[in-house]
Amino acid sequence: MRVLDINLEEYGAKKALVQKLKSMGMPTPKTEHYRYFGIRPILDKEYIPYTPPIESIEEADHIEIVDGTVTKAPKSIFVEFLTNPKVDDSHYDQIYYINHLLVDKTIHFELEKDMELKIVQKFTKTGTFVPYRIKISVHPGINAKIEEEFIVYAEESLYFYGYDIDLAKDSILQLVQNRVTGLESFAQIASHSVRCNKNSEFRLFTFDFGVAKTLHNYHITLKENAATNASHVIFGKERAKLGNTFHIENRGKDSKTHQISRNILKDRARGIFDGLLIVKNPAKYSAIYQDSKTILLNDGAYMVSKPQMEIYTEYISEATHGSTTGQLDEEALFYLRQRGIAKEQAKEMLVLSFLDEIFEKLGEEKIKKEFIELYEERE
Amino acid sequence: MSTMMKIENLHAKIGDKQILKGIDLKMLKGKVHAIMGPNGAGKSTLSKAIVGHPDVEVTEGKIIYKGKDITNWEPEERALEGIFMAFQHPVEIPGVNNAYFLRTALNAKRKHLGLPPLNAAEFLRLLKEKIKELGMREEMIHRSLNEGFSGGEKKLNEILQMEILEPDFVILDEIDSGLDIDALKKVSEAINKMRTPDRTFMIITHYRKILDYIEPDFVHVLKNGKVLKTGGIEIVDALEKEGYKIFEEA
Numbered sequence: 001m002r003v004l005d006i007n008l009e010e011y012g013a014k015k016a017l018v019q020k021l022k023s024m025g026m027p028t029p030k031t032e033h034y035r036y037f038g039i040r041p042i043l044d045k046e047y048i049p050y051t052p053p054i055e056s057i058e059e060a061d062h063i064e065i066v067d068g069t070v071t072k073a074p075k076s077i078f079v080e081f082l083t084n085p086k087v088d089d090s091h092y093d094q095i096y097y098i099n100h101l102l103v104d105k106t107i108h109f110e111l112e113k114d115m116e117l118k119i120v121q122k123f124t125k126t127g128t129f130v131p132y133r134i135k136i137s138v139h140p141g142i143n144a145k146i147e148e149e150f151i152v153y154a155e156e157s158l159y160f161y162g163y164d165i166d167l168a169k170d171s172i173l174q175l176v177q178n179r180v181t182g183l184e185s186f187a188q189i190a191s192h193s194v195r196c197n198k199n200s201e202f203r204l205f206t207f208d209f210g211v212a213k214t215l216h217n218y219h220i221t222l223k224e225n226a227a228t229n230a231s232h233v234i235f236g237k238e239r240a241k242l243g244n245t246f247h248i249e250n251r252g253k254d255s256k257t258h259q260i261s262r263n264i265l266k267d268r269a270r271g272i273f274d275g276l277l278i279v280k281n282p283a284k285y286s287a288i289y290q291d292s293k294t295i296l297l298n299d300g301a302y303m304v305s306k307p308q309m310e311i312y313t314e315y316i317s318e319a320t321h322g323s324t325t326g327q328l329d330e331e332a333l334f335y336l337r338q339r340g341i342a343k344e345q346a347k348e349m350l351v352l353s354f355l356d357e358i359f360e361k362l363g364e365e366k367i368k369k370e371f372i373e374l375y376e377e378r379e
Numbered sequence: 380m381s382t383m384m385k386i387e388n389l390h391a392k393i394g395d396k397q398i399l400k401g402i403d404l405k406m407l408k409g410k411v412h413a414i415m416g417p418n419g420a421g422k423s424t425l426s427k428a429i430v431g432h433p434d435v436e437v438t439e440g441k442i443i444y445k446g447k448d449i450t451n452w453e454p455e456e457r458a459l460e461g462i463f464m465a466f467q468h469p470v471e472i473p474g475v476n477n478a479y480f481l482r483t484a485l486n487a488k489r490k491h492l493g494l495p496p497l498n499a500a501e502f503l504r505l506l507k508e509k510i511k512e513l514g515m516r517e518e519m520i521h522r523s524l525n526e527g528f529s530g531g532e533k534k535l536n537e538i539l540q541m542e543i544l545e546p547d548f549v550i551l552d553e554i555d556s557g558l559d560i561d562a563l564k565k566v567s568e569a570i571n572k573m574r575t576p577d578r579t580f581m582i583i584t585h586y587r588k589i590l591d592y593i594e595p596d597f598v599h600v601l602k603n604g605k606v607l608k609t610g611g612i613e614i615v616d617a618l619e620k621e622g623y624k625i626f627e628e629a
Contacts, residue, residue: 330433335470338430339484339540340458340491349483353474353523 047129062118068132081105088193096191167200174203181212196226224252236269243272265301287318389440400604409576416601461547465537531562567592
């Protein structure tokens with residue numbers, strides 16, 4: 001099958017989604033958030049279709065999802081499968097709706113108490129198209145942390161997935177997405193929707209390390225006094241295309257968005273940071289901040305950085321955005337070398353210092369170490 | 380008296396501009412050599428050529444250090460062999476912790492010398508001792524390298540690095556610039572303590588003041604990319620009275 005051959009008429013039972021898709025059209029190379037990703041060859045390719053089955057779930061201290069099937073979960077997590085989950089009706093990404101159209105059973109996790117949870121996602125199918133979705137409901141007043149880890153074996157495959165996250169009033173969710181992709185032919189398009197209710201906070205850390213082609217599209221909405229704090233690291237090498245796009249909407253008053261992106265690209269890798277922060281008219285006294293910085297380690301590397309803002313209220317407490325792209329600071333590099341530190345080690349120190357703000361904020365040594373290992377795999 | 384560094388007919392350019400036009404200079408072990416000269420004379424380019432700064436292209440001539448031709452060595456190779464430059468404008472590197480940086484540098488040097496690395500506790504003990512001697516605030520070692528340091532603190536941090544790394548050949552590139560009298564005294568005292576029969580200093584300066592505190596054994600005057608005059612402290616007195624014109628080439 002080819003994704004481009006999907007016939008909407010076959011999905012009459014999901015009328016609203018079909019209507020939405022008909023009005024939006026299929027994504028094309030000219031669709032703004034796919035413009036730099038090279039979507040056509042991915043959608044145009046022949047794959048073996050695969051529908052993740054529902055299987056019995058083994059008890060474990062973490063959640064394991066293998067090719068869209070939940071295989072392990074802690075007893076304390078309520079897991080169910082939804083046939084008609086509530087869908088975000090204002091997502092900007094067509095693939096969000098295609099993904100929902102193709103998935104009959106959405107995995108649903110309910111977080112009913114404070115917890116730290118690990119989700120291990122394994123991608124094992126070769127030459128296959130795998131669509132699935134995950135819904136997470138965070139109950140009122142709950143403070144939860146989720147760390148998502150990728151293990152990728154799937155070559156020449158395409159995975160569609162995404163989170164639909166509901167943060168109830170006064171809840172906090174920290175989601176760390178540690179996406180290490182070591183196979184060039186692995187492709188993934190993920191469309192996420194996050195609804196932050198009153199006084200809730202969504203902390204997002206994304207780490208895209210590797211050589212694959214992955215694009216994650218996030219639609220985040222914030223009600224009154226809700227906040228999102230998003231930090232992103234992209235380290236792409238070889239012919240990777242790694243990207244994140246966002247529409248973050250401050251819809252309620254006193255809502256806050258703080259977003260930083262640090263990108264390091266080498267070889268012929270391409271990175272994408274395309275973030276639109278929107279402040280709606282009722283969102284008075286909101287604050288938005290966005291900052292993207294990139295280091296290109298060589299001439300062939302390329303970064304698309306598009307921080308953008310749309311503000312529809314006169315009363316805003318902060319609106320700042322910026323973007324820079326450059327190379328490692330030669331004077332700083334020389335300074336370190338003059339103290340006897342070898343050139344490659346000096347470069348590594350500077351790269352780590354560039355990412356330090358995010359690693360510090362996360363306070364998680366494991367991901368930093370993983371990054372160092374990846375960085376040190378020099379040609 | 381043995382030679383620490385011999386510079387022979389050194390020509391060097393930065394970009395398209397030829398700056399050094401045949402420098403000949405001998406610097407002796409255990410001695411302090413002051414390099415003076417008007418703006419644009421080539422003082423900083425000379426120091427950059429010695430430490431292997433990538434902006435400087437040596438087009439002719441040699442730099443012989445401890446009997447070895449180091450003209451084409453990488454900067455870190457020169458540093459590991461004992462060449463150290465205290466920068467006029469030390470760079471700020473946010474996110475690189477001062478103590479971590481210094482331990483990395485020291486352990487690179489120890490490895491080069493065939494010595495085992497110092498662990499964090501051993502290093503911290505050494506560092507705290509040096510910091511105390513220099514009268515620096517202890518919190519500076521945990522801050523990012525030079526970030527938010529005052530001009531005086533940056534210079535002291537350069538001296539701290541020098542004390543930790545114990546180099547054999549030290550270039551002080553306008554270490555006196557931007558220092559008030561008290562800071563200048565402090566820096567000079569620290570440098571004087573480092574004077575040994577095995578260590579050579581090359582002090583680049585525009586002013587006499589620092590040479591009142593660190594008495595040079597030799598003074599070399601540079602102009603237009605060449606050494607015009609070599610002598611003792613009397614040269615500084617003459618410069619103060621007459622300016623650089625007295626050493627113009629015939």
